[in-house]
Amino acid sequence: MTRAVLPKAIDEVQEVYVETDILIIGAGNAGCFAAIEAKKVNPELKVLLMEKAHIDRSGCLAGGMDAINTYLKKGRTIEEFVRWSRSQAGGIIREDLTISMAELLNKPIEEWEKWGMPIKYDEDGEEYKARGKWDITISGSEMKPILAEKTREMGCEVLNRVVATNYIMDGERVAGAYGFGVRDGKMYIIKAKATLNATGGASGLYKPYQNDGHDSHHQLWYCPYNVGTGYAMGIRKGAEMTTFEMRWCATRTKDFNGPIDTISLGYKTPMVNAKGEKILEERYAHLGGDAAPRYIRANVPMEEWRDGRGPCFVDTTVMTEEQVWDMKYDYLNERPTFVLFLASRGQDIRKDPIEIYGSDPYIVGGHTASGYWVDVKRETTLPGLFACGDVAGGAPNKFVGGCAAEGIIAARAAAKYCCIIDGTAPICKQEIETEKERVFKPALRKASVGDGVKPGEMEERLQRLMDEYAGGVHQFFRMNKESLAYALRHLAILKDQIKYLVAADLHELMEAHEVIDRIDVAEVLVHHLMYREETRWPGWQTRTDFPEKDNERFDGFVNSRFDPDSKTIQVFMRPYVQTVPGDRLKL
Amino acid sequence: MPPVVVASKCTGCGACENICPGDLMAVEKGKACCRTKRDCWDCMSCVKACPAQAIEIRIPYQLGYYPAKLVPEVKEKSIIWTCTDIYGKVEQFHVKTRNE
Numbered sequence: 189m190t191r192a193v194l195p196k197a198i199d200e201v202q203e204v205y206v207e208t209d210i211l212i213i214g215a216g217n218a219g220c221f222a223a224i225e226a227k228k229v230n231p232e233l234k235v236l237l238m239e240k241a242h243i244d245r246s247g248c249l250a251g252g253m254d255a256i257n258t259y260l261k262k263g264r265t266i267e268e269f270v271r272w273s274r275s276q277a278g279g280i281i282r283e284d285l286t287i288s289m290a291e292l293l294n295k296p297i298e299e300w301e302k303w304g305m306p307i308k309y310d311e312d313g314e315e316y317k318a319r320g321k322w323d324i325t326i327s328g329s330e331m332k333p334i335l336a337e338k339t340r341e342m343g344c345e346v347l348n349r350v351v352a353t354n355y356i357m358d359g360e361r362v363a364g365a366y367g368f369g370v371r372d373g374k375m376y377i378i379k380a381k382a383t384l385n386a387t388g389g390a391s392g393l394y395k396p397y398q399n400d401g402h403d404s405h406h407q408l409w410y411c412p413y414n415v416g417t418g419y420a421m422g423i424r425k426g427a428e429m430t431t432f433e434m435r436w437c438a439t440r441t442k443d444f445n446g447p448i449d450t451i452s453l454g455y456k457t458p459m460v461n462a463k464g465e466k467i468l469e470e471r472y473a474h475l476g477g478d479a480a481p482r483y484i485r486a487n488v489p490m491e492e493w494r495d496g497r498g499p500c501f502v503d504t505t506v507m508t509e510e511q512v513w514d515m516k517y518d519y520l521n522e523r524p525t526f527v528l529f530l531a532s533r534g535q536d537i538r539k540d541p542i543e544i545y546g547s548d549p550y551i552v553g554g555h556t557a558s559g560y561w562v563d564v565k566r567e568t569t570l571p572g573l574f575a576c577g578d579v580a581g582g583a584p585n586k587f588v589g590g591c592a593a594e595g596i597i598a599a600r601a602a603a604k605y606c607c608i609i610d611g612t613a614p615i616c617k618q619e620i621e622t623e624k625e626r627v628f629k630p631a632l633r634k635a636s637v638g639d640g641v642k643p644g645e646m647e648e649r650l651q652r653l654m655d656e657y658a659g660g661v662h663q664f665f666r667m668n669k670e671s672l673a674y675a676l677r678h679l680a681i682l683k684d685q686i687k688y689l690v691a692a693d694l695h696e697l698m699e700a701h702e703v704i705d706r707i708d709v710a711e712v713l714v715h716h717l718m719y720r721e722e723t724r725w726p727g728w729q730t731r732t733d734f735p736e737k738d739n740e741r742f743d744g745f746v747n748s749r750f751d752p753d754s755k756t757i758q759v760f761m762r763p764y765v766q767t768v769p770g771d772r773l774k775l
Numbered sequence: 776m777p778p779v780v781v782a783s784k785c786t787g788c789g790a791c792e793n794i795c796p797g798d799l800m801a802v803e804k805g806k807a808c809c810r811t812k813r814d815c816w817d818c819m820s821c822v823k824a825c826p827a828q829a830i831e832i833r834i835p836y837q838l839g840y841y842p843a844k845l846v847p848e849v850k851e852k853s854i855i856w857t858c859t860d861i862y863g864k865v866e867q868f869h870v871k872t873r874n875e
Contacts, residue, residue: 305874533839534860
C-alpha cells in the first residue's frame with residue numbers, strides 16, 4: 189500500500205475531525221469487549237475504536253492464548269477469588285474492583301466460545317477442562333480475529349493505524365483524543381462524550397537480557413507494541429495513578445522469554461535449580477512452597493542464580509510423551525514460536541529440561557496492580573475518562589477474562605455518562621495547533637535541521653538506564669535510593685532531549701512518540717519505587733536499603749499525580765479498604 | 776524475531792503489511808519485506824495471513840540454531856502446523872482454531 193510521506197511544514201498536515209459518543213482507545217481484548225457492550229447497552233450510540241495497529245491482530249492476543257487464568261468454576265465463590273488474588277499479590281488489591289470484576293469473569297469467556305473460540309472440555313463433556321484452580325484451557329490462536337469480527341458485526345467503527353497521542357480537554361473533562369495516522373500521516377481530532385482507555389500496559393521500559401546487537405530486541409513476554417501510551421496520556425493531564433512500583437517481573441522460559449504457566453501449572457513440573465533441588469519445596473517451604481505468592485515464585489530463578497545455584501529449570505523430564513505433545517499443542521495456540529525455539533535447540537524436553545529465568549520488568553495492571561486509580565465503575569480521576577484492562581490499576585490477576593470483564597464494566601458506565609453530557613462545546617483551536625506541533629516535531633526537525641536523536645537510540649538509552657539503576661533483570665531486580673536518584677536525574681535529561689528527536693518516516697514518528705510516552709511512564713515509576721521505603725514484593729520491588737516490610741507506613745496503595753501546571757509529581761498513600769475478612773496473606 | 780520472505784513465492788499482495796501489529800512489513804518493488812527484524816514479536820500474524828506461504832519465522836540465531844522451521848497451513852477452522860528441528864525431525868499438529 190502507499191504510505192504518506194512526512195510533512196516538511198506544519199501546515200501540510202491534513203486534519204480529520206470525527207465526533208462520536210464513545211471513543212475507545214485501543215482495540216485489544218478489553219477495548220473490543222467494551223465496544224461490544226456499549227452497543228448492547230444502547231445500539232444507537234456511536235462507538236469508535238482508535239487502534240494503533242490492526243484490530244484483527246492487535247494487543248496482547250495477537251499471537252493467541254492457550255488458557256483463561258481466571259474462570260470461576262462450579263462451586264467457586266467470589267469471596268474465594270478475592271482471597272486468592274489478595275494473597276497472590278502480597279495483600280494489596282482493591283477489593284471493590286476485584287469483586288465487581290469477579291462478578292463478570294465468566295460472561296466474556298462463554299460469549300467468546302459462542303462466537304467460535306474453542307474451549308477444551310473434561311472427559312464427561314460437562315465442564316471446561318481445568319488446568320489449575322482458576323484456569324481453563326482454550327484453543328485461542330484465532331481468538332482475536334473472532335473478537336474483531338464480533339466488534340464489527342455489532343456496528344462499532346474502527347480506525348486502524350491511528351496512534352493516540354493526548355486527550356482533548358474540555359476544562360477538567362476529557363472530551364476525546366488526538367492521534368495521527370501512521371499510514372496516512374493525518375492528524376485525527378476525535379471528539380467524544382465519553383472516552384475509554386484500553387491501551388494496555390508498558391513493555392520496553394527496561395532492557396531485556398535477550399537483547400543482542402541484531403535480531404532479538406523484541407524477544408519479550410509482553411506485547412512490545414504496548415508501550416504505556418495510555419498511562420502517559422493520563423499522567424500528562426494529571427490523572428491519579430496507583431501502584432506503579434508493583435512491577436511485573438516473572439519467571440519465563442530462558443532466552444525465549446515466553447510464558448511458563450503452560451508448563452509448570454498445566455503439567456505440574458517443579459522448578460529445580462542446578463543442584464537438582466525442588467526450589468519451592470526445599471527452599472521456600474516457610475513461604476508456602478509450591479503455593480507461595482506469585483512474586484516469590486517469580487523471583488525464584490534469579491535468587492538461585494545470584495546465590496550460585498543457577499541455571500534453573502522446570503523439570504520437564506517427568507512429563508510423558510503425550511504430555512509433551514499436549515504442551516506443544518498449547519504453545520501453538522499462544523506463542524507458536526516456542527515450539528520453533530525448542531526445534532531450533534534440537535531439544536527433547538523429556539531428556540533436557542526447559543530452562544527458566546527472570547523477565548525484564550513490565551508495568552501491567554492485568555497481572556500486577558499498576559495503572560489508573562479508578563472507581564468501581566472504572567471512571568478515572570479525570571471526569572469523562574474510563575479505564576479498563578492492563579491500563580487500569582488496583583486489581584491484579586485480571587488476565588484475559590478479567591480485562592474483558594473490566595471492558596464490560598467500563599462501557600456500561602461510559603454509556604450512562606454519554607447521556608448526561610452535552611458535548612457540543614468546540615475544541616480550543618490553539619490546543620489543536622499546540623498538539624499538532626508537538627506530534628509532528630520530530631518530522632519537522634528532520635526536515636529543517638536533519639541531525640538529531642533517533643527514537644531507537646533514545647529507547648535504548650532509557651532501557652539501559654532503567655535496567656541498571658531502577659532494578660532491571662541484570663541487577664536481579666534490586667535497587668536503592670541512590671540508584672533511583674541517578675535514574676531520575678537522567679530521566680530529566682532525557683525529557684529535555686526529546687526536542688532533539690528526529691523521524692525520517694511515519695513509522696519512526698510513531699517510535700518517537702513511543703519513547704516519549706515510555707519516558708513519562710518511567711519517571712512516575714521511579715518516583716513510586718523511591719517512595720516505597722520497604723521491600724513488600726521481593727523481585728517485583730526489592731529495595732536493598734529497606735529489605736524489610738514496613739506495615740506501619742506502607743500497608744496500602746502508593747499513588748501519584750503529575751501536576752501539569754508545576755510539572756512536578758506528588759506521591760502519597762491511600763489506605764487499604766478490606767471488605768472480605770481474614771488474613772490478607774492467606775487463602 | 777526475524778520474518779524471512781521467500782521472494783520467489785511472494786506475490787506482493789500486502790496481506791502481511793495490512794496485518795502486522797508492529798507496522799513492520801511493507802511491500803516494496805512488488806515484494807514484501809520487514810523493515811526492522813529486531814522489532815518483530817514473532818506473533819506469526821503475517822505468516823498466517825500470507826496466502827502464498829511466502830513468509831517464514833526464524834528464531835534469532837543468537838538464541839536458536841539453524842535451520843529449524845515451523846510452517847502453518849491455515850484452514851477455515853484449523854491450522855496444520857509442521858515443525859522441523861535442526862536435525863530434521865518432523866512433528867505435525869492439527870490444531871482446532873474455530874468451533875464448528
